[in-house]
Every structure is written in C-alpha cells, then in structure tokens.
Amino acid sequence: MILAEFDVWHSRPAVPTRRVAVGEGNLPMDSAPGLGGLLLAGIVAVNAEALSEELRPGLHDLFQRLESGVSVPQPRLRHRLQEDRIGLTRSTHRLIGGDSNRLEFDLAPLSSPEPQILAALYRSGEEPMPQRRTLFTLLRSATRWRGGNSPDLVDFLTGQESMHSVEQWAKGDPFNWALELLGFEKNLSNPDGRLVRRNFRRLLRGVHPDHGGSAMGAGARIQELKTARNILLGRGEVRR
Numbered sequence: 001m002i003l004a005e006f007d008v009w010h011s012r013p014a015v016p017t018r019r020v021a022v023g024e025g026n027l028p029m030d031s032a033p034g035l036g037g038l039l040l041a042g043i044v045a046v047n048a049e050a051l052s053e054e055l056r057p058g059l060h061d062l063f064q065r066l067e068s069g070v071s072v073p074q075p076r077l078r079h080r081l082q083e084d085r086i087g088l089t090r091s092t093h094r095l096i097g098g099d100s101n102r103l104e105f106d107l108a109p110l111s112s113p114e115p116q117i118l119a120a121l122y123r124s125g126e127e128p129m130p131q132r133r134t135l136f137t138l139l140r141s142a143t144r145w146r147g148g149n150s151p152d153l154v155d156f157l158t159g160q161e162s163m164h165s166v167e168q169w170a171k172g173d174p175f176n177w178a179l180e181l182l183g184f185e186k187n188l189s190n191p192d193g194r195l196v197r198r199n200f201r202r203l204l205r206g207v208h209p210d211h212g213g214s215a216m217g218a219g220a221r222i223q224e225l226k227t228a229r230n231i232l233l234g235r236g237e238v239r240r
Helices: 033-048 055-070 113-124 132-142 152-158 165-170 174-181 193-207 218-233
Strands: 003-010 021-026 090-095 103-106
Touching: 003 113, 003 165, 021 055, 021 113, 033 090, 033 113, 033 132, 033 152, 055 113, 055 132, 090 113, 103 193, 113 132, 113 165, 132 152, 132 174, 132 193, 132 218, 193 218
Parallel strands: none
Antiparallel strands: 003 021, 003 090, 090 103
16 A cells, blocks of 8 residues: 655756756655655655765755755755756655555665655655654654665664664764764864754754654654764763
C-alpha cells in the first residue's frame, strides 16, 4: 500500500542549465512530521549521502533559510527552482506499507542527488510553523545517514533503533558531527558556549512533544541533541 508519494521534476544531469520543480504528491503531515515528512526525510537521507563535499556548505545555508522562512536566492546546489515542468524529467518517490506492517522506501533510482534534495527541502519549507521546525529537525538527522536505501533507514529516522546508533553516527568525526547537528559550519574550531546552549534549546523545543514536536522518535532525537551538546561543551554528563 502506498502511504506517501512525492514527484520531483528535474533536468537531465548532462543539461548545462540545471533546473528543478516541486511536483505533486500525497504527503500526510497531520501530526508532523507524519508519513509525508518521513518520505521527504528518506529522500534527503539517501541523496545527501551521495552529495559532493563541495556542495555541503550550500546545503547548510539552504536549511537555515527554508526553516526560517526567508527568501532563497537562486540557483542552489547548481539548480534553479522553477514552477513549470516543460522539458523536465519526473522522479517518483514512495513510502510503502508492506504486508508485515513494515514501512519501506521505494525511491527513484539514484542519478543526480541535488534536485531530489532540493525538491524535498523546498516542499518542507512550505509547511507552517511549528510543523516546519519539527520537519527540518528530522531532515537534519537524515543528512547524517550512511547506508543507502537499506531496511534500517526507517528505523534510523523514526528512532526505533537502539540508542547505540548515536555513538555510531559520531564515531567517525564526533566534533564535526556535533557541529552539524547543532547548526554550526563544519570544521569550526571553537564554537561559543553560549551559542551551543542557545542552539541546543532551540532545537530541543522543536522536537519535544510538549512543544508540538512529534512523539515518533522524539526520545532518540533528544538524546542526539544532548550528546552533541556535551561533545561541543567538553562535558561528560548532562546538566539541566
């Protein structure tokens, strides 16, 4: 059964002027992020893993702009956003519920990751607050996924896996992992402690069920934020 569906319209990779358009779809987000948000996060997760390192700073800036609701100068990630779809190719992504009640991503074949990421982010930016903040918190978590479109991706995004995943995400480069999670640029040598705490509180409000965040996977994402905060502050235990 198709639980969520999203179309991305984009130019072929070989075309000099690269373009992207947000398509229609069935994206249930009644309780953010919902099944629609989960599908968008899956698209971001698989495609961000294939994104070249040189484009990642632009991705960080795009996250900030879209979550804040400010204008986005074009082009982004070498693609220009447009409304018409003349001459564009369609990629369709689906979230499917199997016979065993197991959720699965049926994503379009991976070719050029940039337009898939862009369309998912632009569509997410259309959501009102506070749903948009909750959705972008999930999308940020999605960018740290390493593993392609594997069966574990749904568990990763929903927080249904065991908490040892936090250690696995951070073990390669824990400081940069923490920087990105709390909204800083990579390779920042010494982030201001006040900014670390401020960003932590802002992101925590976005995911906490008491402030409108989804209960789905909230515990895992809150633990992620606490782990990242402690890494940047050089502390061994959490203080409230």
